[in-house]
Amino acid sequence: MKIAIISVSKKGQKVALDLKDKLDGDSTIIKTDLYHKNVKKYFPILFYEYDAIVAIMASGILIRSIAPLVESKLTDPAIVNIDDNANFVISTLSGHLGGANDLTNKISKLIGATPVITTSTDVNERLGIDVIAKDLYLSIDRPKEILYFNKAILEGREISFTVNPNKDFGYLFDYLNEKTHKIDVSIYYSSKVDENKILVSLDEHEMTLTEKKIVAGIGCRRGKECGEIYKGLKKSMTDLNLPISRVNMLSSAEIKKDEQGILKLSRELEIPVSFVDLEKLKLFESKDVAKSEFVKSKFGINGVCEPSALIMAGFDSKLIYKKTSYDGVTIAIAVSC
Structure with a gap:
């Protein structure tokens, strides 16, 4: 993950410097760049150049800055908001597919702050389809169906996963077994499904998760x-x-x-x-x-x-x-x- 950290005050800048120092030691963070002030100038650039933006500023400034840029949960970067005193780390945009929720938890541990996450599946301790896709690096062919499946998961309904019997999906089964968040899943096998794909279905709704290489x-x-x-x-x-x-x-x-x-x-x-x-x-x-x-x-x-x-x-x-x-x-x- 490539992260831009942007601050607007001297106190926030100190938080940014400390956070960068901690993140640079993490091998899953490819790079961290610091920006200070000039939010109107920087945000339109950062939004398309980085996987995540950590904004150390008031939430009002952040929301007004990103509102014209927001397009889709598939492409928007993760946005995380931190106050100047580093008391709270708030997952603001792209919590699942963008990774803002995970980044929020990571940063809160690094700086000793309280994480704030509001996505329904997370607060109800349910495992969302988009979380599975993000965690296992799977692409989603029908992203509009995410809402339907996640709503069904919240309601405790059983989702069907169909995979090819010739492919070893042990990593998927282990992942589902080890997750503390709940999801009701039944597994089926069919040679009609491509070996690198997982067919997700419920009622008349379907989506396909495909392994990224x-x-x-x-x-x-x-x-x-x-x-x-x-x-x-x-x-x-x-x-x-x-x-x-x-x-x-x-x-x-x-x-x-x-x-x-x-x-x-x-x-x-x-x-x-x-x-x-x-x-x-x-x-x-x-x-x-x-x-x-x-x-x-x-x-x-x-x-x-x-x-x-x-x-x-x-x-x-x-x-x-x-x-x-x-x-x-x-x-x-x-x-x-």
Whole structure:
């Protein structure tokens, strides 16, 4: 998640600086940028450039600033509001799909504030369909149906999930079992459903959840064993609250194509691995990729794990876990859009 933090007062600016320092240490936060004052100038830019905006200001200023920009729960960024004294963190816009509710809880813990969340499914401890989609990185083909399904969930009605019997959806079942929020679900199997899709139905209403492609980029020192690489991958996925089985592909640079640790990990996890050509890596440009001077001097590329993950996740993909080192192993996670 790429976050813009904007403040309007000196006290708010201090809160922003402290928050940035804390968020920068989180591998799931790709970057945090600070802005101060000039809200009329900045908001129209930030709204389209960042995944989330943390506004440290009065709620009236915030609401008037974003009102002309709000379009859709599918595309609007997460908006979180904090008061100057950092007493409250309020999820203001895109609580589910945008991730504002989760960000509110994260920030409130970091700064010792009270989280304020008002979405119906959350306050009634029910698990919304859009929350499932957000948490498991699934796209929704009929977003207008979200309201119908979430209303049914609030009423305690049973939702049907139909999946392909040839696909292992263990990650979905584990997720549903581990969630503390309630949802009544029955699981059905049908070969008519594509392997990467989940058909959600109730009465005459249907929507399809489709897996976005998750790619784990791996870099490592020569000779790193499978178990050492696995530990890094496991920690990264745990930070994302995802099981390793949700990963669709492993990736690295072609200079690593004979690394037995990576190859063995691919076999044992039964996850395919792709090695990206050096020429593609040399041509690849992204503002979000951390540049390594050592890798650049040795191989002529900016990095291994981040660019290889982004390339294999596809056009317009984004990082959801920035390059993180684990004793000679580097992991980055990218997801398709």
